[in-house]
Amino acid sequence: MTQAGVVEEAAPTGRAARELLERADVLLASARTVLADHTGAVDAVRGVLDPLLDGLVGRELAVIPVSRLKDVTEGRLRIGAFDQAGFTTVGQIHAAGRYELQQIPGVGSQTAAQALAAAGQIAHAVRETVAVRISVEEPDETTTALVMALHRLVDAGPDVRRAVDAAGRLAGRLEPLLIAAGPARRRMRMLFTGRENRSRALEAVGEVRDVVAEAERRELSLLFAQVSVDLLRAGESDVAAWVDFELRSAEYYSLLAELSGLSPDRDAAEGFLPSGIAERVRELQLDDTRLRVSLRGYQSFGARFALAQKRVILGDEMGLGKTIQAIAALAHLSARGETHFLVVCPASVLINWVREVRARSTLRTLPVHGPERRAAFDAWREGGGVALTTFDALHTLPDAAGCGLRPGMLVVDEAHYVKNPATRRAQAVSGWTQHTERVLFLTGTPMENRVEEFRSLVRHLQPELAPSIRITHGAAGSLAFRRAVAPAYLRRNQVDVLTELPALVQVDEWEEFGPEDLEVYRAAVRAGHFMRMRRAAYARPETSAKLHRLRELVAEASEGGLKVVVFSYFREVLDTVGQALDSPVFGPLSGRLAAAGRQRLIDDFTATDGHAVLLSQIQAGGVGLNMQAASVVILCEPQIKPTMEHQAVARAHRMGQIRTVRVHRLLATDSVDQRMLDILARKERLFDLYARRSDVAETTPDAVDVSDGALARRIVEEEQQRLVTGAAGTDGEFTADTDEAETAGADADVADTDAADPVGPA
Known part of the structure; x- marks a missing residue:
């Protein structure tokens, strides 16, 4: 020196x-x-x-x-x-x-x-x-x-x-x-x-x-x-x-x-791993300087497991936060000097991944999707950050060997999508796994019931382990299976790690309109049809992004034997959903049914052994009925009146519920959904503070609700203005129909409201 x-x-x-x-x-x-x-x-x-x-x-x-x-x-x-x-x-x-x-x-x-x-x-x-x-x-x-x-x-x-x-x-x-x-x-x-x-x-x-x-x-x-x-x-x-x-x-x-x-049992929180592996994971100090959230103990362990074992499957039950554990692992590596990360997921959850990474960490995100994906990929290669792409887009991008890049970690969400090695998506993922030191697969599907599928996934991660995984390991029960595959698999169940009363976990599922959905939506906006704007996302079932995500959520619930309630304001949306599902479906529960008939429908749904889906109009199912057999609630669209959502969710999340209730609200970006949430956010906070817990609020929602006909008109006008400004060549003059007949029958639980449109005709 x-x-x-x-x-x-x-x-x-x-x-x-x-x-x-x-x-x-x-x-x-x-x-x-x-x-x-x-x-x-x-x-x-x-x-x-x-x-x-x-x-x-x-x-x-x-x-x-x-x-x-x-x-x-x-x-x-x-x-x-x-x-x-x-x-x-x-x-x-x-x-x-x-x-x-x-x-x-x-x-x-x-x-x-x-x-x-x-x-x-x-x-x-x-x-x-x-x-x-x-x-x-x-x-x-x-x-x-x-x-x-x-x-x-x-x-x-x-x-x-x-x-x-x-x-x-x-x-x-x-x-x-x-x-x-x-x-x-x-x-x-x-x-x-x-x-x-x-x-x-x-x-x-x-x-x-x-x-x-x-x-x-x-x-x-x-x-x-x-x-x-x-x-x-x-x-x-x-x-x-x-x-x-x-x-x-x-x-x-x-x-x-x-x-x-009163922390959960340590063995359960650590997925009943063998002591040697568990001890190695405990010794790893997680760097959370680039996280914006606190982790629960089992979540911290999950992130450290991914880091210590390097190439693993995280198979926690739905609702335990697999995404945040993956983000924590990425944030740790970023704090230690890694610069490039790649997340591959279904198109239906890409937007949610972008939002989650941005909200829960300081990491830079780059969606690599759509027509500009090659430019976005090049920007990621040059500047680093978290690149987020879809299974279908991945094979169109340069592979790891071709671009000369080794990400600090590859995360594959819904990893069971790559169980078949002959598919194009599995081959594209395999190309990256072979050139990446740390790989994390996420799936909520219980692998002990699908040993061959699990063995296929492990071949991507730890090929030397795959031959030792036998059918008998699954037949011996979940604990025996987990111990046998411990080097590559960690799964925790809600009952093992959530020591508190059942929680209410709310997730906003953001989707992008496809070309056909967007065409229907633009037509509704031009005509000033507020209610048609709200249900445009389901007008083309074969291409509906919301419907695709709803089917994924129901399928995941089916894997866990969970019951699901699907709420929509619109009867025709529920009919579309019912036709799209393969699960046992009850309903729709609507205002056309007498009170006794509605209760019989719910009783039949409750008595069904295992997974089932109940369809319900939100006005008919939101008051006076108990649906605590369900632990997954799906809202097909946001509601004008916050009381409707609160009361509907409360049907499942109430005394008698023994599991965590997950509420998924399906939302379309750059649409009436986003405008509604933006406008209602501040007003709803005031509503919550001063009205929601009062007797008046419980018995007469209209007396304290934040919504009125002016809200619908304002949203229509804002969307018309946005589309005029943002899309050249739109034909027709934008004029909102300001019919004052707001949500006729919306608060009466016997109403059938397909035609109720507070702005214009349906």
Whole structure:
């Protein structure tokens, strides 16, 4: 190394060292502040949660007979004296003090201590099994206080976890370094410090410089300050907290499980992997600096499994977040220096992938799809990021060998699409897998029932493993199968890892109009037909992107034996859906059916063993009926009135539901769907805050709803203007029909509303 290089690497001294240490002091103080603020927020939750848990444990102990103490002590404890003194339950023993027990004739100090210790063991075991149930239907003062305390942490967002983890690591590194660097703060002190201590101080200053530089690169001071502000922000009203809980209950329950220590069984969360593989995965530290969300424990493990094993299938059950685990793996690799990533998926979910990557990470995305796909591919090759393409587009692009590029990771969603090696899509994917070190296949299909299909997928990933996979592995059951194929397969089920009450998971499924759909849509816009605009996406069933995605969702639900409810405002849309499905279909449930007939239809749907689909007009099925047999809800289009969606979803997501409910809302980009969501978003928030939880809102939706005839007219006018501006050569004059007959019969659950058009004729 040159002399100049030595000078460049030397630790700062004198004033430069003092200024550096002062900056480090400020950084350390901000780290300690955010840790203290987080501790305060957590303590506020524990202040409500601990008494709640104590009460639940007490109720459980109150029905456990005192004789169970003998079981715990293996018969060594004599309980006759307790029984005679009226202590009949473990709860009574646990609540008593040693002095009180020693007053019982025949009970000495040792017996009292044994009894209390045994009761404590039972109480500890009970505490690990009880769960706090937050009732939206019957909120009380205590659960409201808990929801408000949790809201403070949830509302602060995913940056809290990142900030707290970073602050803890930073404080752990800086505190000892600043102590060691202490002599460098004063010139005179350095002069009178021994050579060894002076050398140690200069070395510490150099390390402080590196720590501070890394913190500044990651903008940790800004992160800490923002999170502290978020954690100290004045709490919203109890109504706002309850509304937020309903909208994202999964996040509340995840935090609740973490703080109460009720995490899922580790073996289940780790997919019952052999200990050697599980340990290797645990040792990998996930870098989440480029993520915008916090991961649940099993999700973090899934991302680390993909990274540690390099070429694997992630087969988690629908609803557990396979996409976010894949994004976390990509973000980790990006933070470690990888620049290019490739995601291959069905065309129906391409837009969702683009939105998810952008919303949940800081990674650059480039959709490589459509007429401009070659230009987009070239831009990705030159500039990096996450290229997202479809199975059908992949074979038209240069292969990995031809473009001289090795992505940091290849992700293949709905990987069962490439199970047949003879197909063009499988061959295109294989070309990339052979030239990519890390490959992640995603599929919700349970592979233990499809051993040959699984073996075909494994040949893409770990060819040496495929011959050892035999039919008998699947026949031996899911756990035996998972252990046999552990190097390449991780699957977790909802029941194993979701310790909370069933969550409501809402997913917006964005689709693009095909040419024929778009032609129908443009015609409806030109004519000013609002209702025809809303159902244009289903006018050509053979090319309908929404219908294609709906069939995929139903097929995935069928694989898991799940029941599905499909809601639409339009009877003709439901007829189209029914004709397109291969599943057992009930309905449509509409206003034409009398109330008793509707209930019989739902009863028949519920009684069906396994998968089935119930079709329902949203006005007819949204009120007064229970559909909790269903755990997948599909909304064919967004609704003008938010109450319609809320009430319809509530038919499935209610007391009695034992699984997570997934709600898929099918939406078309650059259409009436997007205009409706944009306009309603702000108004719906106000509606939620001040009306939704009131008795008036429940009984008379129109009294507080946010929609009216003007909304429909505004949307039509905006779409007409957009198409005039964005598409040259449109024929005809754009004029909106402003008929005031808004959604005739829309709120009457006996209405058949095919012809109800608040803007123009159907």
